[in-house]
Amino acid sequence: MQEFAPSPTLPTLVTTLRAAGCVFAEDEAELLLSTATGPAELATMLERRVAGLPLEHVLGWAEFCGMRIAVDPGVFVPRRRTEFLVRQAAALAPDGAVVVDLCCGTGALGKALAASLREVELHAADVEPAAVSCARRNVGAHGTVHEGDLFEPLPRSLRGRVDVLLANVPYVPTDDVELLPAEARIHEPRVALDGGGDGLDVMRRVVAGATDWLAPGGSLLVETSERQAARAEETVGSSGLVARVVVSEELYATVVIGTRPR
Template sequence: MQEFPPLDLSAVVTTLRAAGCVFAEDEAGLLLSTADGPAELAAMVERRAAGLPLEHVLGWAEFCGLRIAVDPGVFVPRRRTEFLVGQAAALAPERAVVVDLCCGSGALGAALTASLPGAELHAADVEPAAVRCARRNVGDRGTVYEGDLFEPLPRSLRGRVDVLLANVPYVPTGDVALLPPEARIHEPRVALDGGGDGLDVMRRVAAEAASWLAPGGSLLVEASERQAARAQEALRGSGLIPRVVVSEEWYATVVIGTRPR
């Protein structure tokens, strides 16, 4: 293991750059600010140079101004998904009932409810590691359940949900092998693989969403631009009124389905 003198930024940058890290300077600064001494810094740099996602090395990811704990093996929240959270905040009524499905680290629910005083949050994920992580991030803002999609949620939520966040996997099965190694190797496949056309899980969510949403409540999912039309069809077929919002700045596509009032 290489050792680094205290605050030796240039040596860390050189090592990260040699390992192919595109943003070596920025990453070096984060590692230096997080490491508790040269020995820990050396270990962190070694893990990052070996290909571990930066967020797993640091133990956290920045999302919507929050520091979200991200354990190894847990899906790393993408910065583009902040656009989805912003759309959800614009739709949420006062004292909103929020559900975060496929919650992963719990980043979306935690970020949304941080901006919504009095919100009631329920989150769920099928991965035990994600659930443990989400419980740390959600804290006393809400409750996190372990289980598949709606299955673990309290039945009392039916017809009451104002905002349903579902950051479902939407990478087509055939494209998973094309993902960067950081995602393909170090993140759970269940958080990435969306089936043949990438929309299998989204369709499962859409099929039940109307029965959980309050009148006027909305489901928000992320998709690729080429999937947007098919995603809208699925939402429309489930009794929701669909629309698509796109951010060129974030390179993000969000499909929204609203239950008629």
């Protein structure tokens, strides 16, 4: 009779994860146990986590705005702090809003916003094929996911009609990318992290095109860091949008909002 290795116990998982440097070893151990379908899968998941893969890539999902979002290997993991951007967008979205989620990654932002609204026309886009494939699974019937660079793949019929433009653009300065934790630096696509010399290059490109796509009264929302906020606000304001900065100390999140005058 074939013998199988016993499934790792919770204390064993915690000890192994802690030894590998996992700060929240207890929480991670419980997630691995609850997700694995059997001892073999649990052992594989533990091995992958100890090897340094992001927990969300190991589990295959991330929690975001109270939902489980599928996260494929090599796709940017949605951060908890970005829930603040979604909440700000929900407060601005009118009934029947036209929403665009640029640099959508897993599609978490667009899906979460669409789920919080009664009626929405959602379009998402990303330049990474792996992200597009993942986002299409997450967004599903909530909207349409397009593959391409920023506004380029969007239907032309959206010009001047977008009520909420979400743009969780990369904003890490190029020289700082190598300072990121290995989980991000090694396992997430650089295009989702590197924002250019000062971290604002992609944001500038989004801002430059935003006024052509926003409806009168429509808003652009971009996440940035605290130290970049002043320059980001100035950049958004220089495009003709009415700019303001909102901050969540709880989530350590900074969002710049630019609204097109009516």
